Amino acid sequence: MSHLETNLIHQGHEFNQTKAVVSPIYQSSTYYADQDLSEYIIAASESKHPYFYHRHGNPSNSQAASIIASLEHTEDALVLATGMAAISTAILAIVKAGDHIVTQRSLYSGAMLFFKEFLPDYGITVTHVDQSDNQAFEHAIQENTKLIYVETPSNPNLAITDLEFIGQLAKKHQLVSMVDNTFASPINQCPKDFGIDVIIHSATKYLGGHSDLTAGVVCGTKTFIQQVWRRSLVMGASLSPFDSWLLVRGLKTLALRVRQINQNALALASYLEKHPAIKQVAYVGLPAHPQYELAQKQMKGGTGMLCLEIGADGEELAYQYAQTVLNNLKIFANAASLGGVESLVVHPASMWGGHHDAQQKASAGITSGMLRVSVGIEHIEDLIADFKQAFAGLGF
Template sequence: MAKLETNLIHEGEHFNPTRSVVTPIFQSATYHAGNDPEAYITAATSPKYPEFYHRHGNPTNSQIAAILAKLEKTEDALVFATGMAAISTSILSIVKPGDHIVTQHSLYSGTSLFFKEFLIPFGVQVTQVEQTDNEAFRAAIQEHTKLIYIETPSNPNLALTDLAYIGALGKEKGILTVVDNTFASPINQTPADFGVDIIVHSATKYLGGHSDLTAGVVCADTKWIETIWRRSIILGASLSPFDSWLLLRGLKTLSLRVQQINRNAQQLAEWLEKQPAIAKVNYIGLPSHPQHSLAQRQLRGFTGMISIEVKGQDEENAFQNAQKLINALQLFANAASLGGVESLIVHPASMWGSHHSDDQKKASGITKGMLRISVGIEHITDLIADFEQATQNL
């Protein structure tokens, strides 16, 4: 059996019918039907058929799906135009009005908005619990619970949800489990190992890796991928041919990039923890993280995501110091998103200020002094030096 790095390069190559070493961009909305009516019917009705109509499938999309299904240890996968398209389409394939979802407080803001502004008005009940409390998930289950939705590590507070517990709970209760694996990537964590049913990603992040595309991915067994595909045909969030090609290119270096990012983040987190201007460092690779032992059990690497609390005399002063730090940094760009080759830093309370109430931010662990860092592949000496000069006047 081929190793992970080999699969990233060669899995799904049979979807490239040309002699080109690099899979070409299939910039076509539709494909010739030929003279065989039976073949045309097959193309029109088969899930993810790569050469019928772009909303149904694309040869490059099929190649990406083969790679990611192999990485996530699932039977199949499906790609979308954005991570939110992957998340929303998957959930809408599972629940209907009157159903109930158990989820956690700390979630990506787009997912939180989807629950609050779409699913609840749509008639779906949502119960949010503390993700570090296993028994809270069990206690929240109702007779009509159809889905347990989790995100681990969570955005932006980097708390962990116990995948083995959630996978076993879902199997015990006959409830589907879905995990957003964006922050970890399949290099660091494979939720299917713990019995989770469906894995979603914003492929805009680590999977693409170059901040030049938007995409989403769902990985699951064949039955659920076909179900989600049928819903996607109606909703229409197809990944464009060019973004598909960019994503395939990015996947080839995924393992190399993530391993370098893991090393950089570990060293930067260890350095930050010793700095007097920083009140707290949240990084799952640090022994000081309250769930470090869980991280060691369910992840192979500790990701490139760090959150820090900047010191201040009070909350407003911490906010001012956080802004000073952002403005003083030269290599860390103040920009949304994460998981690219370049290092980024954002102020979550500002970025999501209009999305969350004060109570929601508190429940998610978002403070005015918090900064979220996405570590890139630059040399670690330069990254530390950048923080060193930026913290001198705090």
């Protein structure tokens, strides 16, 4: 088996049936059928067949899926139109009316809405627990539990879930374990190595890496991916040929990008935790992180995500301070999403304000003075200088 960096360039090349060094964009909704009807039946029914109809499969999609499955050490993968398409389709391939899911309290807002508002309407119940409390997961399991769903590090507060414990717990109770690995990326964390069954990504983020596509991916066994594929046929969230081509392009530099981002994020977090304007910094690569030892055990890098809380007396003043810093930053753009080559910053309490009430935000650890930072590949001295001049607006 080749090294990771080599696989990122060459994995899945068999789906490029041309002499082009860079795989072409297969911008076709349908493909000519073989005259032999028996072959046509196979193309129409085979999972992810790349040359039948785009909703079923596409050569570019197959290449992207092959690369990501190799990254995540799984047998197979399926790429879809968005991260939420991956989350919802994978979950609905496991549960039905009357089933129960155990998950954590701190989750990406889209996933939280899916658990709190969509699934209950279809007779599926969900229990949320503190992700740092291993025993809480086991105590929440019921007779009708089918799935344990986790996210680590969590969005936005960078809490860590013990993947090895979750993997063993799921096997003990004959459940499916599923993790959203978006924040870590496969460069920093391979959940399959800790016994996790299914890995989800918003490929919009680190995997694509250039803020120019939306995509999602589900990784697992061939049998499970076939189940997810069958769900995807009726849910219709196919990834476009152009976006899958962009994803393949982005994946080629994933290892290089993430390693530079890791280095920048650690340096920035180290600067921020010492700054008098900052109440606290959540970054899994800092020894001050309450789950630092667990992060070191299951992660190979700290990721480019960090969360800082500006010190202030009261929520109103904290909100004003956060607004001032956002207005003053020049390199860090105030924009949703993460994982790109450019550095971004958002105010979670505002971004998710329409989706979470005060109690839900408090439960997820979202405060008025919190800023979520996605560190890019710019020069670290420029990134630190940007925050330094932004804090000057607060009198520091």
